[in-house]
Amino acid sequence: MKKELATALNTYLANMGVMYIKLHNLHWNVVGSDFKQVHEYLETLYDAMAGVLDEVAELLKMQGEQPLASLKDYLAAASIQELPSAELRSREVLRIVQADLTLLRDQAQQIRADAAADDVYAVVSMMEDHLAQYNKTLWFVEAMQK
Ligand SMILES: [Fe+2]
Numbered sequence: 001m002k003k004e005l006a007t008a009l010n011t012y013l014a015n016m017g018v019m020y021i022k023l024h025n026l027h028w029n030v031v032g033s034d035f036k037q038v039h040e041y042l043e044t045l046y047d048a049m050a051g052v053l054d055e056v057a058e059l060l061k062m063q064g065e066q067p068l069a070s071l072k073d074y075l076a077a078a079s080i081q082e083l084p085s086a087e088l089r090s091r092e093v094l095r096i097v098q099a100d101l102t103l104l105r106d107q108a109q110q111i112r113a114d115a116a117a118d119d120v121y122a123v124v125s126m127m128e129d130h131l132a133q134y135n136k137t138l139w140f141v142e143a144m145q146k
Helices: 003-029 035-062 071-077 090-117 121-144
Strands: none
Touching (some): 003 035
């Protein structure tokens, strides 16, 4: 695996590490008449995020690369921004989740293209799975805001 691809995967991993905590923040702090629905949906998202985070880190290890593995490293490498620990209206919560998942989807799409150019098929196949999942989740999150 080329160094650029490993770095891109580590940035993606860092974003998922930040997003895992951020989804908990939103799950705890969402308010509004649709609280229960959004609160419970966010739980399914952070549970899924834990799975893909582990998948990407283990893929890096299998390829002989070192995955970032500390919160300090994640915050330094991530492009997803953390939120303050404070209540947020459900509409704003869904807008934030949509923006961050779009960023992750775009990143996965770029990694997929770079991995295909380098013939790293394990990465191509994993990113294709992630892209299918982001597209489904984005459909849900967009529909919840209509
Ligand atoms: Fe919970």
